[in-house]
Amino acid sequence: MENYFLFIFMAIMLIILPGPDTAIITKNTISKKKAAGMQTTLGTLVALLIHTLAAVFGLSALIVKSAFLFSILKYAGAVYLIYLGCKSMVYILKKQPIAIQENGQENKYSSQSNFKQGFLTNILNPKVAVFFLTFLPQFAGTGNNAFVEFLTLGLTYTLLTLIWFFFYINLINFVSDFMKKPSTLRVVEGLTGGVLILFGLKLALEKQ
Template structure:
């Protein structure tokens, strides 16, 4: 493996860029509380490990090279993101009162992991990322199994560390974030962002 430290720096910069994972983590932290945020990120990291294994065994390459498979993943992922966004906005409309952060109900707590998991797993751009980014740090013609596995796990761990910090900060940032009006505004924004990411993903072209 070449330039591992450069790989780590690049990973950190990419992880800091807001995406669907950040949007869903923000939504669940604000609506369910810190525990909901942690469950969401646990789901995200589990999906990243599956993407890592897929890259190692070459399944990602099949998905990227097959326009049909890529399209299936793309549209299913896009529909799911739009569904989450619409669901968030609809929940705002139907709410009479906004619960305090941390007052999670059983359904929301259980669905946080699923939302984080599916949002990441159904995003074919993650598979494309692993296949186009990871090989740049491996010697040409060398064995890729261990380097890919190491880099995938490293990326997952860095993602987990950043989001644990992000969720803790979001939950503790001040009483301002816990005000019902602020929560409604933030939920509305993240709902719109999720729909936007879903539409953007649906319009994404396959790379060959």
């Protein structure tokens, strides 16, 4: 495998850049709790694994080459991001921001929702598929082991994403006493809602 450690360095630089997944994980960690952030991260990781396998088996290439399939994913992802953003904006109009669920049944549904948000945000983003097809091959060889190397790079990227968000969520949780004040929660919901809407519009307006 060529320049594996360079790949790790470049991957870390890309992972820490804020994106839609960072915005959603931040919102869920602050407005709910640490577990919610980890559940959202898990959804993100599963989506990344699927994108890795899709790239390995050539499905991502099919999506990128097909303007129709690319557009379907792009607009679906954009609509979902805008929906989440608008949903967050609605909370700032309420007297009480999102409360941490106490009921066990509500926690179950909340966990599913957190996971779904992280999963759908990434799986419906065709830019992630393009990224895996353009970034990973630069560090993989072209010999008989190309399949294994490609898969290893994808798994490494997913693992680095897990490590970063684990650190990030714990950092947010460390200052959660201030961040969980009702007034602060409204600001966080408003900011992340606006960011998600902007990400959604940006995705929708971008060309293939």
